[in-house]
Amino acid sequence: MKVALVFLVLIGAIVIGLPFSIEGDASLTGAVQSFLSYAFTATGFLLGLLTIFMSRSLSDDLVNRQLFLIVTKPVARWQFLAGKWMGITGLNVMFLCAAGVTAYGMVHYIMRTHPPLDDRFDKQELTNEVLVARHARPLRRPDFSRDIDAEFERNREEGLYDAVPDFDPQAEKARLANKYSARWRVVGPGEGRIFYFEQVLVDRNRQPYIQLRYMADVSNYAPDEIFRATWIFGDRARGTPERRADVRHMVGRYHIVRVAADVVAPDGTLKVTFLNRNPFADEPDFRNVIDFKPSEPVEVLFIVGSFEGNLVRLLILMMCKLMFLAALAILAASIFSFPVACLCALTVYVFAGAQQFLLDSLDFLSDDYATMFSSAQEFFAQLLIFLFQAVCFVVPDFSRYDAVESLVSGRNVGLVWVLQAVFELALLKTFIVLGLAMLLFQRREVAEVSV
């Protein structure tokens, strides 16, 4: 179909043309990351549209009546639909493979041609932080529940809550939890804080180092916007060496500290100590409170795979989404005419991609909002919420299976994640949708006359 050709040309133009038109932050890492992000986002989007448009082959068979000659042959209608779905899926496999191979080739092309050509540091950063598959472990947050309960009981005994109107104990305990958490993650000038990481299952034979990634905010901006501190990795009590890293890092940006992997204890525990004091004696000391915000978590990264493996898993995730879309397009085309089928499938596609955004953004979908109405309106509001939740159950949330960001930031696209997508998208929901299509198509009169 000519439509498929147009989409292929667009995808080819994007994947091949992007390296010549984007720069990112002018660094090699930025250029590659920008390319990967745009290339795979555009490819996924365009292939999704193409998958929906390819359902036209079923619509055309119905409208032009080629179907008359097929269903009068010993071919079951479910076989016909399954064949259409397999054809669209097969084409998507080819297109995705072509896009993946081309993108991989263009990454290497960028590496060879991006100026300055002799920047070893830039290339090393790219190799360590993008062209890898790293697993991230967040720090272990201490359990403050005892402290929270104790303070809550103390306050209650002192009668601090008696005069509070509409007092909610749960809300108060949440406030106390935030307070303790904030106290813990904020490190005052001259103070230190110990962080623990668990299940840092680094393979020392494969990868001799780990990375600590963090972003710090300060209470008092220095003129050069740089804070100075010390990180100490390891725990002698557990038999690991201690390694120290004195850092000068910009405020409000992510930074990575590399350290030898032998600081991780054999049981996978890593002890990291942060000292908020200037280790550089000859540099000015700006005393600051450093805040590690929960929205920008501190995490340990260690390499568990290769960029190539990550790329393949990303393509599998994209393929799972396309398989569901193909089934959806087949379902719509088996019931409606092509324009209506396209509209329905596109609506579901957009909904699947924006589901999380809608849930987060639309207040009326929350239960609290529903109780604001009178009983009749509340019933309809509850019904609407129920229907929306039912739709959310059937229509997958595509944002849960979007791995482009992971690929771009060198994060591992986990096998469990891929298997989850294969089971939920490619198997369960795809076959539910295809099964529904087969059921409806079986009952359809293909020679039906509209009067």
Added chain:
Amino acid sequence: MPDRSQPVVQSVGLCKTFRDFWRRPRVEAVKDLNFEIRPGEVFGLLGPNGSGKTTTIKMLLGLLYPTRGRISVFAKAPTDVSVKSRIGFLPEESYLYRFLVARETLDYFGRLFRLPARVRRERTERLLDMVGLRHEAKRPVGEYSKGMARRIGLAQALINDPEFLILDEPTAGLDPIGSKQIKDVIRALGRKGKTILLSSHVLADVEDVCDRVTILYGGQERATGEVHELLRQGDVTQMVAPSLSERTIEQVREVIRNCEHKDLLEVTNPRVRLEEFFLRIVDEAQAANIRTYGARRGGDLPDFLQAEATTEQVVDSLVAAAGPKPDVLRDRAAAIAPAPRPEAEPSREVIEELVGERPERRDEAARPAARPAEPIPVKPQRTRVPIARDEAVIEALLHNDARRGSEGDDMTDDPNKPDAES
């Protein structure tokens, strides 16, 4: 073996009502239709536009579902997939994929019947020869004229050697040559024991080939019966004689007046049918090798469409002077013929059969020019002419055939030889 005791198609109280978007009944296309199609007959479905013919056929094929009543094919529901392998369907319009060439089209439909590759290839080539499209086999079907598309449509309907063939307006868009060929195919398939349902507006074609017909009007059956019974005029007697003098005619008139006390109604010279005249002119043009870019005259019915071999078919194939090597024919004849009767003389019936029943061949273009006008032919009877199984005749023909082969006649298909036998 198919069960010949059951009707191929049985319709009981069949009704179909089309509804609008709001499910309100709007058109009652078929009302309480009862009919059956017996094995081995050519059945005609007639009626004016909108009488329910195509709707009935679509219900037969499972393209539409009855509103009420029941219709069965080979004693099963039309939607039963196993039934479809025994049916061939030629729809009213060409619903083929326009981007496929003819060969690919037939191969595609052959695959749907799960025919092995070798069988598909063989049947494709033979069917292309039969419908006269071998030279256009590499053109996309979308570029075909309507008539050519009908021919390839017929070919796809026969790819699976169906027991039951449904033809909806098979001669629509065809020139008289093509129409004649289609009718010949229908007759030949009917003689082979195939069951055929023919729906057509061309009443002459239906009259020529059908055994029984039903006439629909307003979705209801108005008349059903054998063609010769329905059309017979019981109150008129027709006699055909060679050219008579005026005196003889007057004498005949006098005899009728005296014996029957009735007057002779009409004395005229009968007319040749326009179809025959047309075909004769075209034959002459083909004999003169005048070039044409359209469909060629088709070939014989492929052997795979014939029923299991009988002695009659062996004789037919010998007469056609083409086909497999002589030793294969000899082996086939020996395998099916009974023990020879050394005292039997060549049967007159066999010889007459050999001389009279010559299938359509391209080498008929080499016949002498215009035949004299012939009287209106009587429609041949459907009953088989018994042929005595005479080994002496068969052997004589086999020897003749072997001698011809040794003299260097080309026994193989040669697409560059327009007169080559299929």
